[in-house]
Amino acid sequence: MKMIKNILSQTGRSIIDLVNFSGYTILVFASSVYYMKHAFRSRREIARQMFNAGVRTFAVISIVAMFTGMILALQGGVELAEFHMQDSIGNLVIATLSREMAPFTAAIILIAAVGSAMAAEVGTMKVSEEIDALEIMSISPIRFLVMPRVVALTLVMPIATIYTNVLGCIGGAIVARSHLNISYDVFYMHVLDSLHFKSVYVGLLKSVVFGMAISSICCAQGLRAENGALGVGKATRDSVVKSFLVILITGYFITEFFFRHGL
Amino acid sequence: MIELRNIHKSFNGVCVLNGITLTVEKGETFVIIGSSGTGKTVTIRHIAGLVEPDSGEVLIDSVRMNGADRATRETLRKKMGVVFQSGALINWMTVVDNIRLPLVENRIFDPEEIERVVDEKLRLMQLSDARDKMPSDISGGMKKRASLARVLVRNPEIILYDEPTSGLDPVMSNRINELILKMKRDFNVTSVVVTHDMESAFRVADRIAVLYNGKIIQCDEPDAIRNSDHPVVQQFIRGDLVGPIEIQ
Numbered sequence: 041m042k043m044i045k046n047i048l049s050q051t052g053r054s055i056i057d058l059v060n061f062s063g064y065t066i067l068v069f070a071s072s073v074y075y076m077k078h079a080f081r082s083r084r085e086i087a088r089q090m091f092n093a094g095v096r097t098f099a100v101i102s103i104v105a106m107f108t109g110m111i112l113a114l115q116g117g118v119e120l121a122e123f124h125m126q127d128s129i130g131n132l133v134i135a136t137l138s139r140e141m142a143p144f145t146a147a148i149i150l151i152a153a154v155g156s157a158m159a160a161e162v163g164t165m166k167v168s169e170e171i172d173a174l175e176i177m178s179i180s181p182i183r184f185l186v187m188p189r190v191v192a193l194t195l196v197m198p199i200a201t202i203y204t205n206v207l208g209c210i211g212g213a214i215v216a217r218s219h220l221n222i223s224y225d226v227f228y229m230h231v232l233d234s235l236h237f238k239s240v241y242v243g244l245l246k247s248v249v250f251g252m253a254i255s256s257i258c259c260a261q262g263l264r265a266e267n268g269a270l271g272v273g274k275a276t277r278d279s280v281v282k283s284f285l286v287i288l289i290t291g292y293f294i295t296e297f298f299f300r301h302g303l
Numbered sequence: 304m305i306e307l308r309n310i311h312k313s314f315n316g317v318c319v320l321n322g323i324t325l326t327v328e329k330g331e332t333f334v335i336i337g338s339s340g341t342g343k344t345v346t347i348r349h350i351a352g353l354v355e356p357d358s359g360e361v362l363i364d365s366v367r368m369n370g371a372d373r374a375t376r377e378t379l380r381k382k383m384g385v386v387f388q389s390g391a392l393i394n395w396m397t398v399v400d401n402i403r404l405p406l407v408e409n410r411i412f413d414p415e416e417i418e419r420v421v422d423e424k425l426r427l428m429q430l431s432d433a434r435d436k437m438p439s440d441i442s443g444g445m446k447k448r449a450s451l452a453r454v455l456v457r458n459p460e461i462i463l464y465d466e467p468t469s470g471l472d473p474v475m476s477n478r479i480n481e482l483i484l485k486m487k488r489d490f491n492v493t494s495v496v497v498t499h500d501m502e503s504a505f506r507v508a509d510r511i512a513v514l515y516n517g518k519i520i521q522c523d524e525p526d527a528i529r530n531s532d533h534p535v536v537q538q539f540i541r542g543d544l545v546g547p548i549e550i551q
Contacts, residue, residue: 165394172353173391173450176384177405177457178377184408 069256075183089192109208113215130230133212146200155258159279162262163272197251310359321517337514383461384454390446399434444475
């Protein structure tokens with residue numbers, strides 16, 4: 041009986057914590073949107089954050105995007121070859137990338153490389169009283185720290201997504217040529233054939249939503265860090281897990297909303 | 304003037320402040336001493352409005368800080384600065400950028416005036432040579448002086464010091480003590496200093512409050528505290544191992 045009571049109280053506490061944190065994250069995001077009127081003033085910090093998010097993850101995004109396209113072409117090509125339809129591998133690669141894989145892959149990389157660093161940086165500032173110092177100086181931590189990060193990641197995510205699409209197609213084309221004997225011309229003809237406007241804008245919309253969600257969640261986790269280095273570690277880990285779950289669930293619902301009735 | 308009226312505060316069911324009442328007069332240097340974990344830092348965090356009391360009132364120049372709206376809080380905070388224990392410098396900004404920060408972000412003064420004020424404070428704190436260094440490249444004492452310079456550029460009427468001499472060598476501690484005295488002498492600043500460095504406390508204080516188990520057990524002038532017959536006060540200032548203070 042006692043064990044059931046403990047499980048129930050633990051579950052209840054977890055649900056309350058989740059609702060509490062979700063509300064806090066929404067407030068952090070809403071405040072960031074409010075402070076976007078100061079974005080020009082914070083342009084140097086936004087540029088610094090964009091550099092961190094974009095340029096510093098350039099190599100890893102390139103490798104992951106290229107191999108994602110290569111894997112798609114290889115796995116899809118083997119199956120399509122069974123039906124003598126391997127010429128259509130270009131359609132499969134671009135449809136998968138533009139609608140789902142490119143924004144998702146870019147988001148995963150940015151969560152791991154940038155979001156976790158944001159949570160750790162803001163969390164360290166919180167536990168070392170730098171956030172308190174900002175408040176005492178009448179400087180809003182949301183305007184000074186969170187807004188530039190939200191703007192930067194929201195701008196970088198679509199760029200990273202387009203880049204992933206392009207590199208993924210190149211990777212797919214290389215595998216199609218070398219393993220399936222499909223010429224680059226045929227591959228790209230099929231790519232262009234399946235490159236629907238709706239797929240592109242929904243993919244980009246996803247990337248924008250992911251950028252906002254990742255930056256808000258990671259900064260909110262950082263702002264709630266406590267208990268020194270241990271707390272910063274926990275905030276960083278939680279920011280990665282929560283961001284990952286949120287982009288997965290949000291991604292599904294965006295797909296459901298836009299593609300329920302097909303293209 | 305700073306007034307704390309019957310402040311109670313608990314964290315996770317543990318009572319930290321149990322009815323603190325104190326008044327700090329304008330231009331006074333008020334020192335709070337006590338063992339680690341007795342609530343000294345929590346007390347100045349209440350004054351700065353960084354912590355809300357469970358009950359009681361925090362008044363700055365007769366305006367209530369706790370429960371105040373954002374605008375009132377900002378107005379009150381414009382009067383004060385806090386020198387945090389770690390310095391709390393923004394770690395990705397140089398010393399000069401840190402000192403410039405409150406002026407730039409709050410758009411106080413034009414750019415030339417900002418540079419003039421910042422240079423003046425750097426000279427006052429003898430930090431001109433360290434102006435372009437990162438916080439990670441300077442010593443603890445320099446961090447505290449940079450933190451004080453960042454406070455001073457806003458010309459505060461009240462400065463709250465959290466353990467200003469902790470972790471510093473005796474010479475640097477004395478330098479910080481001199482700066483606290485200089486603030487009072489030259490700028491008539493009201494100071495609240497939280498410390499367990501007794502030498503520093505007796506040197507800078509106009510009055511000293513001794514905090515024990517969440518309560519102020521004695522508040523008096525330095526000489527009266529030094530000659531106090533309260534066993535807890537005597538054990539604390541002498542650092543005796545045996546006495547009524549429970550080591551937790």
